[in-house]
Amino acid sequence: xxxxxxxxxxxxxxxxxxxxxxxxxxxxxxxxxxxxxxxxxxxxxxxxxxxxxxxxxxxxxxxxxxxxxxxxxxxxxxxxxxxxxxxxxxxxxxxxxxxxxxxxxxxx
Numbered sequence: 001x002x003x004x005x006x007x008x009x010x011x012x013x014x015x016x017x018x019x020x021x022x023x024x025x026x027x028x029x030x031x032x033x034x035x036x037x038x039x040x041x042x043x044x045x046x047x048x049x050x051x052x053x054x055x056x057x058x059x060x061x062x063x064x065x066x067x068x069x070x071x072x073x074x075x076x077x078x079x080x081x082x083x084x085x086x087x088x089x090x091x092x093x094x095x096x097x098x099x100x101x102x103x104x105x106x107x108x
Contacts (some may be wrong), residue, residue, distance in 0.1 A: 060092030075108035
């Protein structure tokens with residue numbers, strides 16, 4: 001199992017065990033991870049799931065390296081600084097990306 005999938009598994013398990021911070025939150029995110037592939041994370045019906053591959057109409061697509069993705073998921077990446085330095089790129093609604101960061105931080 002890849003490190004990316006392990007981090008997604010852990011994050012989705014943490015959120016689904018205690019979904020209070022995602023109540024009524026309905027968004028889908030897409031991650032394009034350099035040298036790893038594309039993953040989608042969907043928040044719906046007070047739970048979260050992920051899948052490999054593209055998704056239709058994500059709120060935003062976040063592009064980064066696998067190292068920065070893992071730091072992001074673990075809450076160890078200052079996303080504003082990383083964005084300004086070009087370490088992550090966001091296509092689509094940037095406010096959705098900020099909301100995702102807020103949710104991830106609550107589950108650390």
